[in-house]
Amino acid sequence: MNSNSLIDVALMAIRYAVLALLASLLVVETPALGSDESAIVKALRLSDDLSRYESAFVKATTDLVASGRCALADIEENGGWVKSTTTYRNEPVYFVYCGGLTVANRIYLNAETGSIFK
Secondary structure, three states: OOHHHHHHHHHHHHHHHHHHHHHHHHOOOOOOOOHHHHHHHHHOOOOOOHHHHHHHHHHHHHHHHHHOOOOHHHHHHHOOOEEOOOOOOOOOEEEEEOOOOOHHHEEEEEOOOOOEEO
């Protein structure tokens, strides 16, 4: 082997080492579902029409819990989002109770628009 070949091999080894180091620095670990999010998903498991509106329910619930308007225990007690069958019968509107099981404590969600209202 001549000196040029040895230099080429050494440079290639250095290149691979540098690439391996860079690759290890660029790896971004995706965290598993946070305990808050997985607890929310679990609390929503009995929601009406869950398969259709799961992402809207998760987002709305996350926002309500994060803002302090609802406790996760409220959502769990309720079993998730319930389809409104009176006032909003023909709309994709669901409700949860936050702060007690009275009509005054209902919080509504339009699952198609994401709008949350009382």
